[in-house]
Amino acid sequence: MNRIKIAKLLKSETLVKDVLVKGWVRTRRDSKDFSFIEVNDGSCLRNIQVIANNSLSNYQDLIRLSIGSAVSVVGDFIVSKGSGQQWEITAKHIEIISLAHASYPLQKKRHTDEFLRTISHLRPRTNKYGAMFRIRSELSYAIHKFFNEKDFKYIHSPIITGSDCEGAGELFRVTTLPLEKPPLKEKKIDFSQDFFGSEANLTVSGQLSAEMLALALGDVYTFGPTFRAENSHTGRHVAEFWMVEPEMAFCDLEGNMDLAEEIIKYIISYAIDQCGEDLELFAKFVDKGLMSTLDGVASSDFVRLPYTDAVELLKNSGKKFEYDVGFGKDLQVEHERYLTEHHFKKPVIIYNYPKTIKPFYMRLNSDNKTVAAMDVLVPKVGELIGGSQREERYDILESRMDEMKMPKEAYWWYLDSRRYGTVEHSGFGLGFDRFIMFVTGVKNIRDVIPFPRTPNKIEF
Amino acid sequence: MNRIKIAKLLKSETLVKDVLVKGWVRTRRDSKDFSFIEVNDGSCLRNIQVIANNSLSNYQDLIRLSIGSAVSVVGDFIVSKGSGQQWEITAKHIEIISLAHASYPLQKKRHTDEFLRTISHLRPRTNKYGAMFRIRSELSYAIHKFFNEKDFKYIHSPIITGSDCEGAGELFRVTTLPLEKPPLKEKKIDFSQDFFGSEANLTVSGQLSAEMLALALGDVYTFGPTFRAENSHTGRHVAEFWMVEPEMAFCDLEGNMDLAEEIIKYIISYAIDQCGEDLELFAKFVDKGLMSTLDGVASSDFVRLPYTDAVELLKNSGKKFEYDVGFGKDLQVEHERYLTEHHFKKPVIIYNYPKTIKPFYMRLNSDNKTVAAMDVLVPKVGELIGGSQREERYDILESRMDEMKMPKEAYWWYLDSRRYGTVEHSGFGLGFDRFIMFVTGVKNIRDVIPFPRTPNKIEF
Numbered sequence: 066m067n068r069i070k071i072a073k074l075l076k077s078e079t080l081v082k083d084v085l086v087k088g089w090v091r092t093r094r095d096s097k098d099f100s101f102i103e104v105n106d107g108s109c110l111r112n113i114q115v116i117a118n119n120s121l122s123n124y125q126d127l128i129r130l131s132i133g134s135a136v137s138v139v140g141d142f143i144v145s146k147g148s149g150q151q152w153e154i155t156a157k158h159i160e161i162i163s164l165a166h167a168s169y170p171l172q173k174k175r176h177t178d179e180f181l182r183t184i185s186h187l188r189p190r191t192n193k194y195g196a197m198f199r200i201r202s203e204l205s206y207a208i209h210k211f212f213n214e215k216d217f218k219y220i221h222s223p224i225i226t227g228s229d230c231e232g233a234g235e236l237f238r239v240t241t242l243p244l245e246k247p248p249l250k251e252k253k254i255d256f257s258q259d260f261f262g263s264e265a266n267l268t269v270s271g272q273l274s275a276e277m278l279a280l281a282l283g284d285v286y287t288f289g290p291t292f293r294a295e296n297s298h299t300g301r302h303v304a305e306f307w308m309v310e311p312e313m314a315f316c317d318l319e320g321n322m323d324l325a326e327e328i329i330k331y332i333i334s335y336a337i338d339q340c341g342e343d344l345e346l347f348a349k350f351v352d353k354g355l356m357s358t359l360d361g362v363a364s365s366d367f368v369r370l371p372y373t374d375a376v377e378l379l380k381n382s383g384k385k386f387e388y389d390v391g392f393g394k395d396l397q398v399e400h401e402r403y404l405t406e407h408h409f410k411k412p413v414i415i416y417n418y419p420k421t422i423k424p425f426y427m428r429l430n431s432d433n434k435t436v437a438a439m440d441v442l443v444p445k446v447g448e449l450i451g452g453s454q455r456e457e458r459y460d461i462l463e464s465r466m467d468e469m470k471m472p473k474e475a476y477w478w479y480l481d482s483r484r485y486g487t488v489e490h491s492g493f494g495l496g497f498d499r500f501i502m503f504v505t506g507v508k509n510i511r512d513v514i515p516f517p518r519t520p521n522k523i524e525f
Numbered sequence: 526m527n528r529i530k531i532a533k534l535l536k537s538e539t540l541v542k543d544v545l546v547k548g549w550v551r552t553r554r555d556s557k558d559f560s561f562i563e564v565n566d567g568s569c570l571r572n573i574q575v576i577a578n579n580s581l582s583n584y585q586d587l588i589r590l591s592i593g594s595a596v597s598v599v600g601d602f603i604v605s606k607g608s609g610q611q612w613e614i615t616a617k618h619i620e621i622i623s624l625a626h627a628s629y630p631l632q633k634k635r636h637t638d639e640f641l642r643t644i645s646h647l648r649p650r651t652n653k654y655g656a657m658f659r660i661r662s663e664l665s666y667a668i669h670k671f672f673n674e675k676d677f678k679y680i681h682s683p684i685i686t687g688s689d690c691e692g693a694g695e696l697f698r699v700t701t702l703p704l705e706k707p708p709l710k711e712k713k714i715d716f717s718q719d720f721f722g723s724e725a726n727l728t729v730s731g732q733l734s735a736e737m738l739a740l741a742l743g744d745v746y747t748f749g750p751t752f753r754a755e756n757s758h759t760g761r762h763v764a765e766f767w768m769v770e771p772e773m774a775f776c777d778l779e780g781n782m783d784l785a786e787e788i789i790k791y792i793i794s795y796a797i798d799q800c801g802e803d804l805e806l807f808a809k810f811v812d813k814g815l816m817s818t819l820d821g822v823a824s825s826d827f828v829r830l831p832y833t834d835a836v837e838l839l840k841n842s843g844k845k846f847e848y849d850v851g852f853g854k855d856l857q858v859e860h861e862r863y864l865t866e867h868h869f870k871k872p873v874i875i876y877n878y879p880k881t882i883k884p885f886y887m888r889l890n891s892d893n894k895t896v897a898a899m900d901v902l903v904p905k906v907g908e909l910i911g912g913s914q915r916e917e918r919y920d921i922l923e924s925r926m927d928e929m930k931m932p933k934e935a936y937w938w939y940l941d942s943r944r945y946g947t948v949e950h951s952g953f954g955l956g957f958d959r960f961i962m963f964v965t966g967v968k969n970i971r972d973v974i975p976f977p978r979t980p981n982k983i984e985f
Binding site: 134515525 | 629646658665
């Protein structure tokens with residue numbers, strides 16, 4: 066007899082004789098002649114109710130089943146006589162696979178998110194985190210499906226790199242040198258003896274690699290882990306997070322904005338279509354306004370607003386902000402939220418930022434002051450996507466690198482791509498974990514990642 | 526006018542007026558009245574031949590187009606009058622987007638793989654590496670599709686970890702401590718001052734995390750980068766590689782073998798169906814026997830052979846091996862190749878290995894000598910998959926950890942999963958890069974990864 070997953074069984078909507086279900090006990094209550102056992106196998110949010118009649122040979126053991134125990138059930142899948150569920154299984158045989166120790170922390174009561182983070186290895190067994198990680202899985206798949214349908218090629222950009230894409234510092238070093246006694250040369254660390262023969266870090270972005278592939282294959286994307294050694298303790302920052310980075314040859318900033326808008330709508334629609342039951346949990350317990358936020362974003366045309374206009378708009382808003390607004394200053398979360406939540410009440414793409422606040426690789430506009438950058442802002446979360454058209458002109462790229470005192474020698478290969486058949490190209494980065502926060506309404510990024518990495522936290 | 530990709534255009538198989546194509550010049554030859562320009566845009570292996578008539582206003586510039594230059598072509602897509610291609614474009618207008626500098630290394634001649642590795646940023650522009658990275662992309666998608674169809678959940682296991690899954694050492698350290706002057710405490714490095722407050726490494730496997738999720742969600746898999754700081758200079762080893770690791774609750778070793786066989790066949794069939802043109806290149810230039818090897822694996826029932834029988838078979842083979850065979854010794858590549866290529870002439874799954882040569886988490890068999898491990902061996906490449914049923918019995922797991930002198934405290938969470946609702950479960954690891962080697966016949970793992978990471982190599 067083959068085991069059937071509960072998700073599939075509940076979809077059958079018809080009586081099935083002799084099914085085999087395996088899972089974990091979520092609750093149990095006993096009446097005079099029966100024990101009602103709620104079993105969950107992780108395939109979906111819903112449990113299946115199993116009716117254990119006291120005629121079962123091991124009934125005395127069954128009424129001692131603790132929460133979290135594992136069982137194997139054979140019985141008939143029938144229309145439930147009780148209320149609260151449409152279907153149930155009347156058991157012919159229940160095997161106790163294992164009893165959970167009484168110290169099992171997930172007893173039937175509400176737990177705080179803070180507590181559940183301390184048992185990250187067990188929290189996927191709760192309704193909320195089971196739903197979370199199923200949604201995360203579905204939306205990862207949606208990302209790949211979206212790009213596959215558009216003939217983008219998926220590339221694996223290197224995780225260990227010698228370059229610092231953003232020039233932002235805050236890198237994790239990767240080394241095999243003995244820290245107690247590293248080799249020295251002229252009183253400095255001798256990295257020629259390190260594994261890679263020079264300094265190595267964890268990547269902050271796959272963009273530069275993706276550009277090389279886009280200039281060969283056309284449209285490409287990465288979807289992989291990136292790292293930032295930022296000592297931040299906010300609910301929006303982790304040291305390790307997954308980024309989606311498309312890069313397109315023969316594409317300008319407008320095409321880039323089109324793709325950004327399209328992917329956001331696609332993923333949200335996919336979530337609504339494919340994760341209905343799990344999403345409902347978040348709409349019910351986490352953010353009552355969730356579905357209307359999601360529907361709003363999926364159905365609205367995103368506003369496209371030059372940075373300079375955004376600054377004017379904020380200045381003239383009459384609203385007092387904590388941080389000043391002015392050309393050359395980066396927009397803060399309060400400004401972003403004002404624009405998307407109060408003023409436009411929908412997603413806003415800000416573009417053409419001052420060159421002074423953006424990295425070297427963004428394309429210089431003809432005003433010589435701004436670059437063809439764009440940020441996509443959405444209600445509640447703020448920035449979901451940041452991207453740009455890339456500087457494809459060799460001379461300008463080189464002088465931007467000089468201005469910013471970058472070590473050009475290390476980027477010889479990047480400059481090569483502008484020497485040989487350079488074309489306009491664009492791309493962006495979508496923070497996948499923040500996207501999941503947006504889709505679920507969850508406020509802390511630690512709660513959308515199975516085992517989050519933050520300062521002083523490396524357990525599990 | 527919207528640009529059309531060459532892959533799509535060549536599929537149209539019908540005359541199309543006024544198409545817009547953008548790409549890079551692969552070759553150019555001039556006759557009296559025409560210039561024939563082969564343009565490739567990376568969307569497929571094939572170029573489109575563009576006929577530039579000398580009546581074009583910029584014809585004098587066009588006949589100076591260097592290899593690697595970028596062009597934008599408007600013209601009609603028509604049946605070719607020449608031989609060598611079915612379709613071509615008669616250009617009405619050709620814009621030169623950029624000229625490639627004459628030093629462009631990819632002139633029309635064969636280059637060695639060794640040379641091309643030194644220009645990893647440009648090699649995707651060659652036929653071979655373009656095909657390679659398109660195949661890599663398609664098969665990545667096939668992995669996700671396979672698991673999605675089987676209702677497995679995709680999980681992102683942590684890349685930075687405090688634990689060493691295999692207990693094998695050879696880890697990359699991740700740190701933000703200043704190497705020149707790391708903080709000390711009692712003459713030892715004070716890791717409490719490091720970013721994570723303790724020692725941190727790059728993961729060698731997502732398995733332990735995947736187990737936690739499987740014991741909540743049922744069937745899960747990872748597909749992400751893993752790392753090994755092995756000072757190997759073979760064609761089979763890199764420091765950074767991508768692994769696929771499924772993990773299934775309520776699954777024993779047999780179910781594990783079933784899944785391993787199924788995924789290998791699925792991916793190979795997908796490659797044959799979806800990557801025909803690109804695969805042909807490898808069958809023509811890299812390995813003449815490629816298609817028959819692939820067809821053979823996709824259509825054969827894998828042999829399933831206990832390790833003990835494999836040892837007997839090898840001992841009685843009459844063949845002289847460099848390395849001795851005997852119970853308790855690991856099989857070497859020469860033994861694996863003998864079994865798959867000479868004896869059985871098809872894939873072989875060896876199972877039930879001696880516990881002494883396998884990690885702590887593998888399930889102890891009732892003979893007390895072997896564990897429920899399995900390795901899948903295929904012709905030419907050897908081991909593609911390694912996996913096991915996991916030890917789900919708390920007491921036995923604990924005593925195995927004691928035997929191997931493991932720091933149990935660090936694994937409290939892993940042990941927890943055997944304390945609360947433990948069930949039989951199994952999983953394996955499939956080295957994705959080696960799989961690509963197998964599918965393309967390419968012998969060096971450096972040539973299946975865009976920017977490979979090996980000892981003393983971190984460029985790009």
